[in-house]
Amino acid sequence: MTNNKYNRQPDVTCHPLGDAAATIEFARRIDPAAHEQVRALVRHLEECRFPGMIEYVPSFSSVTVFYDPREVKRQWQTDENGEARTAFQLVSEWLMRAVAAPAEAKRQAPRIVEVPVCYGGEYGPDLGYVAESHGLTEKEVIQIHSAAAYTVYMIGFAPGFPYLGGMSERIATPRRSNPRLTIPAGSVGIGGQQTGIYPIETPGGWQVIGRTPVRLFQPEKHPPSLLMAGDVIRFIPITPEEYQAYEEEGQ
Amino acid sequence: MSIQIIRPGLLTSLQDLGRIGYQKYGVIASGGMDPFALRLANLLVGNEEGEAVLEITLMGPTLLVEQDVLIALTGGDTAARIGDAELPMWRPVFVKKGSVITFGGCRNGCRTYMAVAGGFAVPRVLGSKSTYLRAKIGGYQGRALAVDDVLAIGEPSDVGKLFAKRLKERANDSAHAAPHWGITAELLQFYGERSVRVIQGRHFSLFTEESRRDLFQQSFVITPQSDRMGYRLTGPVLQLAEQEEVLSEAISPGTIQVPSEGNPILLMADRQTTGGYPRIAQVVSVDIPVVAQCKPGDRIRFREISLAEAEELYLAREQEIKDLKAGIELKMRSSL
Numbered sequence: 278m279t280n281n282k283y284n285r286q287p288d289v290t291c292h293p294l295g296d297a298a299a300t301i302e303f304a305r306r307i308d309p310a311a312h313e314q315v316r317a318l319v320r321h322l323e324e325c326r327f328p329g330m331i332e333y334v335p336s337f338s339s340v341t342v343f344y345d346p347r348e349v350k351r352q353w354q355t356d357e358n359g360e361a362r363t364a365f366q367l368v369s370e371w372l373m374r375a376v377a378a379p380a381e382a383k384r385q386a387p388r389i390v391e392v393p394v395c396y397g398g399e400y401g402p403d404l405g406y407v408a409e410s411h412g413l414t415e416k417e418v419i420q421i422h423s424a425a426a427y428t429v430y431m432i433g434f435a436p437g438f439p440y441l442g443g444m445s446e447r448i449a450t451p452r453r454s455n456p457r458l459t460i461p462a463g464s465v466g467i468g469g470q471q472t473g474i475y476p477i478e479t480p481g482g483w484q485v486i487g488r489t490p491v492r493l494f495q496p497e498k499h500p501p502s503l504l505m506a507g508d509v510i511r512f513i514p515i516t517p518e519e520y521q522a523y524e525e526e527g528q
Numbered sequence: 529m530s531i532q533i534i535r536p537g538l539l540t541s542l543q544d545l546g547r548i549g550y551q552k553y554g555v556i557a558s559g560g561m562d563p564f565a566l567r568l569a570n571l572l573v574g575n576e577e578g579e580a581v582l583e584i585t586l587m588g589p590t591l592l593v594e595q596d597v598l599i600a601l602t603g604g605d606t607a608a609r610i611g612d613a614e615l616p617m618w619r620p621v622f623v624k625k626g627s628v629i630t631f632g633g634c635r636n637g638c639r640t641y642m643a644v645a646g647g648f649a650v651p652r653v654l655g656s657k658s659t660y661l662r663a664k665i666g667g668y669q670g671r672a673l674a675v676d677d678v679l680a681i682g683e684p685s686d687v688g689k690l691f692a693k694r695l696k697e698r699a700n701d702s703a704h705a706a707p708h709w710g711i712t713a714e715l716l717q718f719y720g721e722r723s724v725r726v727i728q729g730r731h732f733s734l735f736t737e738e739s740r741r742d743l744f745q746q747s748f749v750i751t752p753q754s755d756r757m758g759y760r761l762t763g764p765v766l767q768l769a770e771q772e773e774v775l776s777e778a779i780s781p782g783t784i785q786v787p788s789e790g791n792p793i794l795l796m797a798d799r800q801t802t803g804g805y806p807r808i809a810q811v812v813s814v815d816i817p818v819v820a821q822c823k824p825g826d827r828i829r830f831r832e833i834s835l836a837e838a839e840e841l842y843l844a845r846e847q848e849i850k851d852l853k854a855g856i857e858l859k860m861r862s863s864l
Binding site: 335336433438496497506 | 551552553653663775778782835
């Protein structure tokens with residue numbers, strides 16, 4: 278396939294996602310270097326779109342770009358060799374070139390977002406279970422969970438839901454065998470090796486250890502998501518009184 | 529003036545062509561399940577093709593039309609009528625103020641689209657009027673329509689107004705009137721196809737030889753656990769040759785992913801923005817309307833084509849819609 282032409286980075290591959298999207302993949306696992314490449318390409322796409330591009334969706338180690346094949350073909354009709362090329366080939370070559378181009382855009386320091394969390398009690402009904410299953414006190418779980426800096430690898434699953442990397446294995450806890458039918462918006466949970474925040478009320482199987490009064494999904498704002506792929510977040514423990522104060526302030 | 533909901537039907541919601549540009553924030557695209565029928569409904573009343581329409585599912589609503597309107601019904605056939613008179617589909621229909629439109633159960637297909645000249649006057653949320661049920665945004669107050677809801681109608685285009693006026697003159701005492709022309713049956717033949725075209729998915733080669741063969745040689749049944757988010761299918765169990773962890777990444781309408789129990793899920797309009805199961809195949813864009821009109825219990829087969837063929841079909845379909853748009857406008861501007 279045409280990918281070989283730009284094969285300066287042998288690990289980078291481009292795949293069709295149907296007939297109107299292409300996924301460029303930097304690695305097959307979660308890897309900080311690949312995540313850096315995702316961020317660099319996203320910065321590039323924010324500044325420079327190709328004709329026919331509709332939107333992009335970054336994930337752990339890949340970026341998917343949705344396009345209108347009609348526009349792509351129309352704009353790139355005349356190929357230097359006169360060969361018939363599919364819109365996918367044109368798009369994947371563009372993406373490969375964008376990735377291979379020397380990264381003149383400087384590495385940007387990630388944005389750091391502080392997320393206040395009221396741990397335990399009515400806001401975090403599973404905190405006790407998580408502590409018990411690791412032989413820790415609740416306080417220690419809070420300490421471990423709020424000490425780390427977490428990278429937002431991608432937003433998905435629900436509007437504004439961050440997939441976070443960086444949780445300590447010491448508090449990794451399997452999902453509940455019996456998922457809850459509703460988990461309130463703002464709930465902070467642990468599901469296996471991952472931690473995350475539920476932006477909207479949804480059913481879910483994660484161990485809920487706390488809740489944030491901050492709204493992660495705000496459809497009336499731009500952007501509608503508090504967090505973006507590439508951000509770094511820190512959880513700041515707050516008391517129930519502080520939680521109430523935040524909520525009142527928010528309204 | 530407006531349209532009032534007397535009975536809402538099973539699931540009637542406002543949908544346009546979806547929310548574009550927010551998937552990177554985890555906001556799903558939504559939009560009409562059958563974009564072809566949605567676009568045509570709008571074109572037939574002189575709207576922009578991406579205006580919001582009613583998406584009616586399986587069992588239709590009863591509507592009180594509180595003003596003279598020009599409507600078009602496309603997609604699945606839910607036997608819409610005013611009194612004893614059945615309303616024709618796939619053509620513009622003038623409906624007189626005070627009429628009650630009653631929809632029945634779906635005789636054919638699964639989803640009917642009803643466009644109104646001028647569109648529905650609801651606010652755009654994140655650039656779209658589509659209802660996103662789970663997040664409770666968009667459409668009419670972020671939800672499916674319910675009894676006594678009142679939908680305001682926007683300002684029709686000049687051609688929409690002109691054509692409504694002509695049909696009104698023809699209606700006389702009748703509650704509705706329609707021209708003799710419409711979208712011809714041969715342009716809609718593809719809906720009858722139960723063999724859905726797919727291209728290989730990203731993880732196709734990771735599946736066992738048997739699964740890869742079964743995908744194309746066996747048929748699959750759409751289970752009742754199917755909705756706007758996606759269809760759960762049963763049929764031959766599809767299995768990976770070796771267990772492999774797949775990272776979550778973007779999905780698109782038509783992605784067929786396979787959880788470890790082996791029953792495929794075909795993702796549709798309300799799919800999440802990312803998915804973490806291996807993808808065996810991908811329904812091509814032009815066949816999404818065919819899938820959208822399948823209902824639980826229906827049986828479908830998959831047929832493989834190349835990406836290049838899928839693109840050709842995509843371009844051909846777009847050209848067809850462009851030609852139809854020009855043809856419809858010409859008809860509406862010339863006399864009846």
